[in-house]
Amino acid sequence: MDNVLEMSGVVKRFGSFAALDGLDLTVARGEVHGFLGPNGSGKTTTLRLALGMLRSNGGSMRVLGLDPWRDAAKVHRQLAYVPGDVSLWPNLTGGQVIDLLGRLQGGQDRTRRDALLEIFDLDPTKKARSYSKGNRQKVALIAALATDAEFFLLDEPTSGLDPLKEEAFRECVRQLRDDGRTVLLSSHILSEAEALSDRVSIIRDGKVVESGRLSELRHLTRTSITADVTTVPDGLDRIPGVHDVVVQGNRVSVQVEPVGLAPLMEAVTAAGLESLTSQPPTLEELFLRHYGAPAESSPDAGSQPSEGR
Amino acid sequence: MRESLVGTFTLVRLALRRDRVLLPLWIIAFALMAYSTAAASGDLFPNEQARIEAATTLNSTASMVALFGRIYDPSSLGALAMIKYSAFMTAALAVLMVVITIRHTRQDEETGRLELLSSGRLGRNAPIAAALVISFGASIVLGLVTTAALIGGGLPVAGSLAFGLGWAATGIAFSSVAAVAAQIASSSRSAIGMSVIVIAVTYAFRAVGDLADPGPSVWSWLSPIGWNQQVRAYAGDRWAVLLLPVALGVVLIPVAVALRAHRDLGTGLRQDRPGPAGWNRAGVWGLAVRLQERVFLAWAVAVVVFGVLIGSLAGTVSDFLTSPNAQELIQKLGGASALTDAFLAAEIAIMGTLVAVYGVSAANHLRSEEAAGHTEVVLATSTTRTMWATSHYAAALIGVALLLLLTGVSVGVGAAVALHDSSQIARVTVAALAQIPAAWVVTSVVLLIFGWLPRLTYAAWGFLVAFIALGEFGVLWNAPQWLMDLSPFQHTPLLPVGTSGITPVVWLVVVSVVVGGIGYLGWRHRDLTS
Structure with a gap:
């Protein structure tokens, strides 16, 4: 399988600050690749380098x-490309921007454009300055999805969309994969990447620290579970894969790896399970656990410092 | 009321921090111009007879009165020296105060900065209050510094104070106009546009009023710019008139506050109408034109109106100097037509530098588009860097050329009518076209800085101001020749006076190509910066 994107040992410095510090990243043709990292880890810088906007x-x-x-x-x-922070010409309408970008790109599918306007429920006659962040993002998404591109670079494309449109977006991405297109999807939300990606790469402080199929990275993720039981059973912390057991009265809170889920469920069911809540693992927890410290949020890492005006 | 002003002081400090360079520079620029003019006037009009002659001529020339107003004491040196400043530069000052006010109200809303601040402890009226504190304060400081400059330039103290306070009061009036416009308009750009229209209309009001016989009629009293002239600095110093603009400013503040209560943050009372759902122009070129066309059209209208006015003055030039000595001098210089030509050449040179202002502002789209993040969106398509930069650069260059063509034709038509000589159109147009290369050089400086030091692109304005200042005051300041030669405007042939060769024009074109080319080199090798 050939690679649509290949980066190896890429370094990008802004002044003395190294935004990317030897980054390796490959995206294979036809896959949806999740590009995960906390704010300021270098996701946007990576995409801008891949676009030739930065050297x-x-x-x-x-x-x-x-x-x-x-x-x-x-x-x-x-x-x-759909930028993370979409900025549009304030006195052009959404429809004008979509058409303009399509023309600059060298052609777009009229029918698909109109269908996408329908799907994302966007009024193309409104001036861009009256659009919310979500609507600006829709403009960029529609312009991108209506083209016949091979490779889609999407920088946190759902950060302004409501859940309904987010689902519509996911459907579009699945459609792209079925058509054999390649998608690089940057996100700081693990569940989003999980729902869409064939493979993920995790970036931290300008380096890719994990890369592979999600099932291979499963060992990295822990689910938080809180259960109310009649009597708290002993030895929960001896079940393999169960961590951080906290007992408060009849309430048990634990962190559990996929491998420990089944034995844990058996144990709490036997103990008279009354209620159960579970929370999917978050990227932040993952970092906290595997890389010692919480991922530092260095504010200027992803984007360059903007001048105060 | 108190609660709605919470945070004003913090906003004022923030605004002063953001404007710490630009604001003092503008104030100094205005004061310096006033000083230079005041200092030069003594030599220009050495005795009372020369003053009365010049003032009488001005007062009896309709287009001069329309442009600048009347001189109410023909024997007063100050009134004669500052005639252009009492209306024309007052309008420029009004524009400055409008821009400052909008910058700290609507523009901050558009960028979302105010939203960020509003989530903290910030009263609803704090942004208006802070913006007005800044612009009122700037008006007063500018007025007082100008007073000092005029006194330093050798003009009487009382008149200088009246003049400076007139500027301060006018600044206050138009700051409040802008504060109201900021509530009504649908964007910061249109808020500035609305305010500038108010300035232009009130300028026209006073022109009508000043032309009336006996002037000034009630029209002059309907205009804040007219009020400034009716203060009559150096010609009676009518202090009470100063109360009018201040009163207008004070009255408009509650209007702005009331309007603010009826709209949401980020939207105006005037809502955007729906626009077309599609794009039917060329790609990157269509975009560059779309972004510049409205400002260009406004310039085109202004250039034509002023061009015709100036051209129509040509017939009256030789009447300016009626004394026997002056007449003899005129004959030595080649007769009245030579004097007319000299006048036309000087006016066209001024129009040339004004059009260079358009060139710089149009080419600044390079930077404003990049800083706003629009360039990133365009460059992610199959548009190359060179093509994108060329679209904005070329649009600016072509705009400059078209404006100077319009200048030439309209001045030419005005002169042809005034002199009953249709051959003026062609020769004056050629004279205006000769101004193009110098304006192109200044426009290219924008691309040069943009290519290498994008965040300093606005420094191109500094070059433009320096070039203009060298031309206006270089001789006065005894600037060395090599320094004066740095200004491209120094090398433009002063047509239609002589038949200067085409060499300097060609050289200026070469210089602008080289300057722009170096800019391209930088642009092609640098990161996109926000």
Whole structure:
């Protein structure tokens, strides 16, 4: 299988600050690749490098087999990008922006454009300055999805969408995969990547720290479970994969790895289970657990410092 | 009321911090211009007879009165020296105060900065109050600094104080106009546009009023700019008139506050109408044109109106100097037509520098588009960096050329009518076209800085101001020749006076190509920056 994106040992510095510090990332053709990391870990910088908007200070990079800096326009003909913070011309309407971007891209599918307007429920006659963040994001999403691109770079595309539109977006991504397109989806929400991705890469402080199929990364994730039981059983903390057992009266809270789920359920059921809540693992917890400290949020890592005006 | 003002002081401090460079620079620029003019006027009009002659001529020339107003004491040096400043520069000052006020009200709402601050402890009226504290304060400081500058320039103390306070009061009036417009308009741009229209209309009001016989009629009294002239600094110093603009400013504040209570943050009372659902222009070129066309059209209208006015003055030039000595001088210089040509050449040179202002502001789209994040969206398509930059750069260059063409034709038509000589149109148009390369050089400086030091792109304005200042005051300041030669405007042939060769024009074109080219090099090799 050939790779649509290949980055190895990529370094990007802003002044003395290294936003990317030897980053390796590969995205195979036809996959949906989740690109996970906390705020400020370098996700956006990586995408901007792949688009040729920033110039790397070291390492090698191939996008669709080309150098994204030298052949930016050629690369872009085959890719579509949705920025994380979509900024539009305030006095153009959403419909104008969608058409304009389609034209700049070199063509878009009219029928699909109209269908997408319908799906995302966007009024194309409104001026962009009156759009909310979610609506601006829809404009960029529709413009991208209506093109015939090979490779879709989506930077936190759902951060402004309501749950209904988020589901519509997920359906669109699945459609893209069925059509054999490649998607790189950056996110700081683990569950979102989980729902869509074939493979994920996790970035932290400018380096990819984990990469693989989600099932392979399962060992990294823990579910938090809180259960009310008639009598608290002994020895819960001796079940393999169960951690951080806290007992308060008849209430038990634990963190459990996938491997410990079944034995834990048996134990609490036998103890007279009355109520149960579970929370999916979050990326933050994952970092907290596996990399010692909470992922630092260095505010300027993802985007460059903006000037005060 | 008290609760709604919570946080004003914090906002004022924030605004002062953001404007700590620009605001003092503008104040100094206004004061410096006033000083230079005041200092030069003594030599220009050495005795009472020369003053009365010049003032009488001005007062009897309709288009001069329309443009600048009347001189109410023909023997007063100050009234004569500051005539252009009492209306024309007052309007410029009003625009400055409008921009400052909008910048700290609607523009902050648009960028979302105010929303961020509003979530903290911030009263609803604090942003208006803070913006007005800044613009009122700036008006007063500017007025007082100007007073000092005029006194330093050798003009009488009382008149200088009246003049400075007139500016301060006018600034206060138009700051409040802008505060009201900020509540009504649907965006910060249209708020500035609305306020500038108010300035232009009141400017026209006073022109009508000043032209009336006997002037000034009631029209002059309907205009804040007219009020400023009716203070009559150096010609009676009517202090009571100063109360009018201040009163207007004070009356408009509660209006702005009341309007603010009826709208949401980020929207105006005037809502956006739905627009077209599709794009039917060319791609990147269509975008560049779309972003510049409205401002361009406003400039085109202004250039044509002023061009015709200035052109129509041509017939009266040789009447300016009626004394036997002056007449003899005119004959030595080649007759009245030579004097007319000199006048036309000087006016066209001024229009050339004004159009350069358009060039710089249009080319600044390069930076404003990049900083706003729009460039990122465009460059992610198959548009190349070179193509994108060229679209904005070329649109600015072509805009400059078209505006100067319009200048030439309209001044030419005005002059042709005034002199009953249709051949003026062609020669004046050629003279205006000769201004294009110098304006292109200044426009290219924007691309140069944008390419290498994007965050300092606005410094191109500094170059423009420096070039203009060297031309206006270089001789006065005894600036060395090499410094004066740095300004492209110094190398533009002063047509239609002579038949200067085409060489300097060609050189200026070469310089602008080189300057722009170096800018491209930087742009192609740097990161996109926000």
